[in-house]
Amino acid sequence: MAAAVVRGCGGLWRRARQCGAGGPVPHGQRAVASSATGGAVSAGKSGLAPWVPVVGLEIHAQISSNSKLFSGSQVQFAAPPNSLVSFFDASLPGTLPVLNRRCVEAAVMTGLALNCSINKKSLFDRKHYFYADLPAGYQITQQRVPIAVNGSLSYSLCTGKKMSQMVTKTVRIKQIQLEQDSGKSLHDDTRSQTLVDLNRAGVGLMEVVMEPDMCCGEEAAAAVRELQLILQTLGSSQAVMAEGQLRVDANVSVHHPGEPYGVRTEVKNINSIRFLAKAVDYEIQRQIEELENGGTILNETRAFDSKLGFMPEPNLPPLIVYDAKSLPANMNHQQVVNIDWIHERLPDLPSVKREKLVEQYGILPEHSFTLLNEEGLTEFYENVVKQTQMKPKKVIGWILNDLLSYLKQHSLTVKESPVSSFLLADLLNLLEKKDISSTAAKQVLAELWKGEGKTPLEIVKEKKLELIQDQKELEQICQAVIDGQENEVMAVKAGNQKVLNKLIGLVQRETQGRSNPVLVKQLLEKKLSE
Amino acid sequence: MLGRWLRSVSGAARACVRAPPARALQVPPRPAWQPGEQRPPPQQKVMLEVLDHLEHLALVDFRDSEGVERLQKAIQFADQLQEVNTDGVEPMDTVLEDRCLYLREDDVTEGNCTKELLKNAREKVEEYFVAPPGNIPLPKLEERDTFLQGS
Numbered sequence: 001m002a003a004a005v006v007r008g009c010g011g012l013w014r015r016a017r018q019c020g021a022g023g024p025v026p027h028g029q030r031a032v033a034s035s036a037t038g039g040a041v042s043a044g045k046s047g048l049a050p051w052v053p054v055v056g057l058e059i060h061a062q063i064s065s066n067s068k069l070f071s072g073s074q075v076q077f078a079a080p081p082n083s084l085v086s087f088f089d090a091s092l093p094g095t096l097p098v099l100n101r102r103c104v105e106a107a108v109m110t111g112l113a114l115n116c117s118i119n120k121k122s123l124f125d126r127k128h129y130f131y132a133d134l135p136a137g138y139q140i141t142q143q144r145v146p147i148a149v150n151g152s153l154s155y156s157l158c159t160g161k162k163m164s165q166m167v168t169k170t171v172r173i174k175q176i177q178l179e180q181d182s183g184k185s186l187h188d189d190t191r192s193q194t195l196v197d198l199n200r201a202g203v204g205l206m207e208v209v210m211e212p213d214m215c216c217g218e219e220a221a222a223a224v225r226e227l228q229l230i231l232q233t234l235g236s237s238q239a240v241m242a243e244g245q246l247r248v249d250a251n252v253s254v255h256h257p258g259e260p261y262g263v264r265t266e267v268k269n270i271n272s273i274r275f276l277a278k279a280v281d282y283e284i285q286r287q288i289e290e291l292e293n294g295g296t297i298l299n300e301t302r303a304f305d306s307k308l309g310f311m312p313e314p315n316l317p318p319l320i321v322y323d324a325k326s327l328p329a330n331m332n333h334q335q336v337v338n339i340d341w342i343h344e345r346l347p348d349l350p351s352v353k354r355e356k357l358v359e360q361y362g363i364l365p366e367h368s369f370t371l372l373n374e375e376g377l378t379e380f381y382e383n384v385v386k387q388t389q390m391k392p393k394k395v396i397g398w399i400l401n402d403l404l405s406y407l408k409q410h411s412l413t414v415k416e417s418p419v420s421s422f423l424l425a426d427l428l429n430l431l432e433k434k435d436i437s438s439t440a441a442k443q444v445l446a447e448l449w450k451g452e453g454k455t456p457l458e459i460v461k462e463k464k465l466e467l468i469q470d471q472k473e474l475e476q477i478c479q480a481v482i483d484g485q486e487n488e489v490m491a492v493k494a495g496n497q498k499v500l501n502k503l504i505g506l507v508q509r510e511t512q513g514r515s516n517p518v519l520v521k522q523l524l525e526k527k528l529s530e
Numbered sequence: 531m532l533g534r535w536l537r538s539v540s541g542a543a544r545a546c547v548r549a550p551p552a553r554a555l556q557v558p559p560r561p562a563w564q565p566g567e568q569r570p571p572p573q574q575k576v577m578l579e580v581l582d583h584l585e586h587l588a589l590v591d592f593r594d595s596e597g598v599e600r601l602q603k604a605i606q607f608a609d610q611l612q613e614v615n616t617d618g619v620e621p622m623d624t625v626l627e628d629r630c631l632y633l634r635e636d637d638v639t640e641g642n643c644t645k646e647l648l649k650n651a652r653e654k655v656e657e658y659f660v661a662p663p664g665n666i667p668l669p670k671l672e673e674r675d676t677f678l679q680g681s
Contacts, residue, residue, distance in 0.1 A: 065636050072639030081657045082647055086640035090647050102636035130589060132661035195658035309587055312623035317631045335633050
């Protein structure tokens with residue numbers, strides 16, 4: 001793929017083709033120059049105008065708090081049905097909402113991390129609709145004036161031939177609003193009834209609205225992944241998609257460049273990042289096929305979004321948050337959310353952490369992405385670096401190529417690794433001291449993986465993997481190889497360096513990987529020049 | 531425990547509420563004008579699609595042309611509000627707008643009353659509330675035979 005030209009999507013949009021690096025590219029075609037909106041465009045079937053897909057996201061993140069947004073019920077996953085429900089959550093008459101300060105702080109933190117303007121005065125509204133898991137008949141939300149607006153999120157994609165080039169993209173954040181979660185319905189079609197559990201009803205949510213700046217599933221997935229990392233770093237949400245703490249709705253449409261946006265459809269109920277990418281790409285393809293066959297795109301779910309059904313929440317005054325300047329002198333601390341105070345205490349965001357890793361250890365940006373992407377891996381890496389003389393630039397190879405691939409193969413998390421950072425550092429030290437070769441080191445790692453409690457040194461001794469230190473012994477072996485390879489020797493003497501590598505390889509084989517290739521090369525060269 | 535909580539709430543609330551300013555009575559003792567004097571209210575027919583949309587949203591049934599007429603009159607009555615000059619006046623959402631929004635500590639203080647809550651339920655299945663199936667949407671306008679049945 002013409003990676004240099006690609007600014008938007010990394011691939012072509014044609015019928016039955018997938019976007020992004022790794023998808024098949026028809027021979028002779030290249031990504032065409034970006035359209036006005038920045039998304040890469042492609043040819044439809046022979047001669048038809050190209051399509052520009054447009055993807056926007058509405059993300060609901062459950063706030064990480066002890067109690068709910070407007071009541072003192074506990075927030076907990078998988079509790080007995082209707083055990084975490086107060087009278088207010090059940091919408092019994094006479095109950096009133098009382099706002100949880102922690103939820104406001106979470107929203108302000110998230111807004112600041114996403115470069116938003118925090119609205120010092122925001123309002124609550126009621127959004128009315130009928131559903132069994134919404135006992136009040138309305139959801140308290142912040143439609144008109146939400147707590148944060150006009151932010152941005154930067155994320156990166158791997159593109160290029162070997163997925164080694166990183167491209168940074170930005171998506172605008174329209175707003176972040178506080179709102180209530182609904183309960184859960186279990187549909188029992190056989191008995192024609194719905195079972196309702198209100199444990200989740202009233203849990204605080206931050207709805208993050210991303211403008212339609214993305215153009216394919218890969219971009220949407222990367223943006224959501226970065227948001228997930230940010231939320232987890234802040235602690236404002238644990239954002240575990242599998243537990244419903246992060247829910248994504250994608251709005252997808254396609255249009256021809258220069259024409260107005262097409263009808264958009266909503267893709268809902270996405271419960272993993274991988275599925276998000278697939279579902280979005282599938283919908284884009286579906287729309288393109290439908291339109292190219294002369295059909296139209298139907299939007300069925302937008303009835304909800306009509307301007308009807310909203311009213312201001314009469315039981316809640318405006319939410320006021322302060323900064324150092326606007327804070328009145330005598331206010332009770334407990335009643336104050338101070339934007340500046342929160343800003344000062346923001347932790348390093350993932351992008352900053354990555355920069356620091358690259359700067360401190362001299363690793364590549366792609367490496368820093370992988371480190372942060374895997375829970376606990378950065379810590380593991382830094383622990384190994386601390387305990388070994390091997391340069392961090394070399395250590396990263398062992399972490400990403402060897403350790404991580406073992407973990408993935410066995411579906412283990414870093415925490416569950418049978419090889420601790422201490423053991424790995426020990427092993428790398430042996431390698432660094434040139435007591436063993438790197439091939440031997442890999443063998444030792446495979447042994448360590450069994451988790452039998454042996455140290456690297458013990459394994460080396462057991463399997464006789466030490467490098468031959470005896471120069472004479474090595475010289476003898478080199479001589480034996482030279483004697484046995486007349487043709488190759490003549491080729492090297494004639495100036496063919498590549499054949500020398502073959503000789504080195506033969507020595508390695510003779511010594512069962514226990515020879516230092518650098519030393520072997522020196523010895524061979526010396527002998528061959530005699 | 532409850533008493534202490536009540537006292538701390540009202541203490542915080544007292545810290546929040548400003549004393550009402552001493553001003554002259556703003557409301558005149560006799561009406562200064564009648565609506566409809568300025569100009570006749572505009573007659574707007576309620577469109578069929580809007581009616582259908584309203585029936586879907588609010589699950590009401592306007593039933594017949596008399597019901598629609600009553601809706602029409604209600605809208606006209608409310609439209610009188612348009613005659614009030616609101617230039618330079620900020621809309622009010624709630625009479626609480628001058629009050630401080632009380633912020634609660636993030637403590638678990640409620641819940642754990644499954645039995646009590648389910649007492650009100652006509653039907654229950656293993657501590658779940660039982661509701662009719664899904665949301666059966668009203669069929670589309672063309673397919674409905676109950677729309678404006680009476681007319």
